[in-house]
Amino acid sequence: MGKIFAAAVTIIAVASAAVFAAHIWWLPPDISALGLRIDSQISETMIFTGTLFVAAQLALATFVWQSTGRAGAIRVFPGGPMPMVALATVIVGVEVLSLIFIGTKVWANIFLAPVEANALHIDVQAGQFAFYFRYPGPDGKFGVPHPELIDEGNSNFFGLDPKNDTAARDDIVSASLVVPVDQPVLLTMHSKDVGHSLFIPQLRLQQDFVPGLVIPVQFTATGIKKTEIVCTQLCGLGHYNMRAYFEVLSKADYAKWLQDQAGQ
Amino acid sequence: MDIVSATAIEHPPAAPHQHAPPTGFLRKYVFSLDHKVIGKQYLGLGLVAVCTGMLLSWIMRYHLAFPDKPVPLIGFFAPTFAAGGVITPEFYLQLMTMHGTIMVFFVLTTAPFAGFGNFVLPLQVGAEDMAFPRFNMMSFWVTFVAFLVLVAAFFIPDGPPLSGWTAYAPLSAVGKGAGPGEGLGQSLWVVSIGIFCIGQLLGSLNFIATTLDLRAKGMTLGRLPASTWAWFITSMIGLIAFSVLLPACVLLLLDRVAGTSFFIPSGLVVSDAVQPHSGGSPLLWQHLFWFFGHPEVYIAIVPGFGIVSTILPAMCRKPHLGPRVLIACELAIAGLSYMVWGHHMFLSGMSPMSATLFSVPTLIITIPAAIITLLWLGTIYGSKLRINTASLFCLGFVSVFVTGGLSGFFLSQPSIDTYLHGTYFVVGHFHFVMGVAAMFGIFAGTYFWFPKMFGRMMSETLGKWHFALTFLGVYATFMPMHWLGLEGNVRRYSSFPSDYMHGSLALHRFITFAALFLGAAQLIFLVNLLWSRLRGPAAPDNPWEATSLEWSTPSPPPFDNFGGKHPVVSHGPNLYGVSGPRGDYVMQTDPPIAGLEES
Numbered sequence: 013m014g015k016i017f018a019a020a021v022t023i024i025a026v027a028s029a030a031v032f033a034a035h036i037w038w039l040p041p042d043i044s045a046l047g048l049r050i051d052s053q054i055s056e057t058m059i060f061t062g063t064l065f066v067a068a069q070l071a072l073a074t075f076v077w078q079s080t081g082r083a084g085a086i087r088v089f090p091g092g093p094m095p096m097v098a099l100a101t102v103i104v105g106v107e108v109l110s111l112i113f114i115g116t117k118v119w120a121n122i123f124l125a126p127v128e129a130n131a132l133h134i135d136v137q138a139g140q141f142a143f144y145f146r147y148p149g150p151d152g153k154f155g156v157p158h159p160e161l162i163d164e165g166n167s168n169f170f171g172l173d174p175k176n177d178t179a180a181r182d183d184i185v186s187a188s189l190v191v192p193v194d195q196p197v198l199l200t201m202h203s204k205d206v207g208h209s210l211f212i213p214q215l216r217l218q219q220d221f222v223p224g225l226v227i228p229v230q231f232t233a234t235g236i237k238k239t240e241i242v243c244t245q246l247c248g249l250g251h252y253n254m255r256a257y258f259e260v261l262s263k264a265d266y267a268k269w270l271q272d273q274a275g276q
Numbered sequence: 277m278d279i280v281s282a283t284a285i286e287h288p289p290a291a292p293h294q295h296a297p298p299t300g301f302l303r304k305y306v307f308s309l310d311h312k313v314i315g316k317q318y319l320g321l322g323l324v325a326v327c328t329g330m331l332l333s334w335i336m337r338y339h340l341a342f343p344d345k346p347v348p349l350i351g352f353f354a355p356t357f358a359a360g361g362v363i364t365p366e367f368y369l370q371l372m373t374m375h376g377t378i379m380v381f382f383v384l385t386t387a388p389f390a391g392f393g394n395f396v397l398p399l400q401v402g403a404e405d406m407a408f409p410r411f412n413m414m415s416f417w418v419t420f421v422a423f424l425v426l427v428a429a430f431f432i433p434d435g436p437p438l439s440g441w442t443a444y445a446p447l448s449a450v451g452k453g454a455g456p457g458e459g460l461g462q463s464l465w466v467v468s469i470g471i472f473c474i475g476q477l478l479g480s481l482n483f484i485a486t487t488l489d490l491r492a493k494g495m496t497l498g499r500l501p502a503s504t505w506a507w508f509i510t511s512m513i514g515l516i517a518f519s520v521l522l523p524a525c526v527l528l529l530l531d532r533v534a535g536t537s538f539f540i541p542s543g544l545v546v547s548d549a550v551q552p553h554s555g556g557s558p559l560l561w562q563h564l565f566w567f568f569g570h571p572e573v574y575i576a577i578v579p580g581f582g583i584v585s586t587i588l589p590a591m592c593r594k595p596h597l598g599p600r601v602l603i604a605c606e607l608a609i610a611g612l613s614y615m616v617w618g619h620h621m622f623l624s625g626m627s628p629m630s631a632t633l634f635s636v637p638t639l640i641i642t643i644p645a646a647i648i649t650l651l652w653l654g655t656i657y658g659s660k661l662r663i664n665t666a667s668l669f670c671l672g673f674v675s676v677f678v679t680g681g682l683s684g685f686f687l688s689q690p691s692i693d694t695y696l697h698g699t700y701f702v703v704g705h706f707h708f709v710m711g712v713a714a715m716f717g718i719f720a721g722t723y724f725w726f727p728k729m730f731g732r733m734m735s736e737t738l739g740k741w742h743f744a745l746t747f748l749g750v751y752a753t754f755m756p757m758h759w760l761g762l763e764g765n766v767r768r769y770s771s772f773p774s775d776y777m778h779g780s781l782a783l784h785r786f787i788t789f790a791a792l793f794l795g796a797a798q799l800i801f802l803v804n805l806l807w808s809r810l811r812g813p814a815a816p817d818n819p820w821e822a823t824s825l826e827w828s829t830p831s832p833p834p835f836d837n838f839g840g841k842h843p844v845v846s847h848g849p850n851l852y853g854v855s856g857p858r859g860d861y862v863m864q865t866d867p868p869i870a871g872l873e874e875s
Contacts, residue, residue: 013663013668013740013744014661014663016744017663017668017671017672017747020744020747020748021675024675024751024755028751028755031759032758032759036759037756037759037760037762037763037783038762038763039695039762039763039764040763040764040776049691050691050692050694050695053689053691053692054686054692054695057685057686057689057692060685061682061683061685061686064678064682065678065679065682068649068653068678069675069678069679071653072653072656072671072674072675072678075653075656075657075658075659076656076661076671078657078658079592079656079657079658079659079660079661080661080663081660081661081662081663082658082659082660082661083660084660085853086592086593086594086658086659086660086853087657087658087659088658089597089654089655089657089658092597092598093597093598093601093651093654096597096598096601096647096650096651096653096654097598097601097647097650099650100643100646100647100649100650101643101647103646104642104643104646105643108639108640108642108643111639111685111689112635112636112639115635115689115690115691115692116632116635118691119628119631119632119635119689119690119691119694120628120632122691122694123628123631124628124629139545140454140455140546140547159543159544159545159550160545160550162545162548164548171545204544204545205446205450205454205544205545205546206444206446206447206450206454206544206546207444207446207447207558209623209698211698211764211766213695213764213776216694216695217694218623218694218695218697218698219623219625219694220623220624220625222558222559222624222625223446223540223541223544223558224541224542224543224544224556224557224558225559225625227625239775239776240774240775240776242766242774242777244697244698244699244766244767244768245444245698246369246438246439246440246444246447246768247447248366248369248438248447248454248455248458249364249365249366249369249438249455249456250365251365251369251768251769252365252368252768252769252770252771252772252773253365253773255773255774
């Protein structure tokens, strides 16, 4: 049974690693400016952990195979525990340091970078169970939202007060997130009720909405594409169905789309 | 001559057992003060809880694979929530919430820590009972009440809560307007977990006091078995972790019923109604919850470290490669476990600088974990490994712990978590490292200590079948979840209507079949438990030729553990592969042997 276990561990380790290495199930193609750096960090971590995974499982299998029912005197591991301590500390420690170094730079590029001067600002509101995206209109200003004025039946999703707030009059509200290609975009994210999250796999972008906070996040889409946004923070019974379309258009098509929205 | 009796001291007349042997049924089997009975009660509760939790997971998995088909029988048992067997989105989330809560709190905490710890720890330190037997009894019954309060949510009109085992506010705080189950069901959840915390605090205090104060003569801290060290360290983790979760639950309950706003900010509009709250912070709940929640991972897994590090040397007939290094690593993990909670909140909107701060200790904690793993491998190396069900589950533990631990490298890096957070990758990771590894520790402990608990051996044939099918089922169920996560498949969805996620259905179906197979394999365990309890061959005092004190007393032990005698300890627990009076091992109670190196 020990040798069967050793064989099973070997097969499972090699087969699992092969599936990862062959990218049979893998990330969708990236269409963002920072996605490639995230992808390369995933790949580097995959190589490191994959090597350790296969090495550790094969060591386990080998030792079990050799030790099962073994006769004769026991063999003490050369040098006692200290080589193990040194091995783990050096190998894992070096990788940990390099992952921290590389990962911190990527993270800083996503969340600590200053807002691009030409960024397109879109205000995003999440609520059970829909996203709404608000564009500032020709005046470049957003109207002030008033929670008590939210009236979804009359499509006042943000609680705007256009009668008294001139900035709110030209705000464009859309159920889809539409952006121009190669244009830096700044999202300011807030929730009207409970926690939500915005996930666009093709952008490698995921960010929670936290009630009471306005959370900024930036991205630049580099490819023309229509895909889906899904909610990844458990928000209630309709969580599974909380989604919206994300569409990257050419600059000309985007201008036309914006014009059409303003006319509605 | 019996070596044990030769090295034991008779009780002086003035030092009777801490409490008298019970005479009535209630005191003997129900409200018992005996740590052995309480340990079995905890394990029994864990068994009921794990069967419940697994049943819920079967229903969820069936629905995920066949979202359009009614789940067989469920319409009969739950006509209110699943009329005609149809799983609604809210019922799916309710099942998921209860599955996670039951498994994390009432299985992974109660069985490896409170269950085995209660039964074995006093025996291993040479005590007659726990330091505070009445607190011990209270800790179990408080935990039992907590379980009843939780499952009561199945029997109320709105059903259980749907906010997940993490109960993120404000979904969990604003009341029934947030969705089905968020009324009384969520309140029952909060009360249950609060009560559970009290039980665990009582238990942790007891474990610490017993380990420090009730050790037998000669049982220095350095001579404590690895399992006792693990329960001791787990107690220290639990003492702090549950001390934080308990007031967090109180505050959440106050938000729900007393109009306070600890976790609810102003201006929320839920179900078209502006909420009468202001000034609270949802992130405060996340910080408090995860300050408990991440150490909870180690509350579940560190006892497994100890169980495996105790069983492996006995089965390898070889000393553990580095028992003191092991303890140092467990202490390092315990300390670091309080510095890493923020890695669950990388995307929560907290300061991006905090993410970096939490990422570093999260990655560093892998170093002591890697050392512990290498020590197990070094122990197996060149040993005379005896293959039985207990040793197989220890070997399986090493394998799944490696697998689950390594996938943590991805999630500990904020920039990768940006993609994988909220996907099935996380589900695969924590099921391997926290769920399955801890369960393998529980199974290893059951097959190892069952003879001591009940005086009967378990069936090895059934045990090996149980292990083989479980090991294969585990990898078939949880490894593909990593692949789903890489594809971007989102967790906590009752079905996948989105275009890009719909393509994952085939893999979900495979996982469902694997999960049903894995669950069915556990029926072998249940049959083995029952059969062995009733018909298993009589167990000798020390069937595994192990060294620690519990094997120096009859199986099962008498009421006062050592038959009115105080064991005297002359050795560490790690003397395997030596030339002793009994064979290739020396028990801790054996008389001193000249020239034998203390381990």
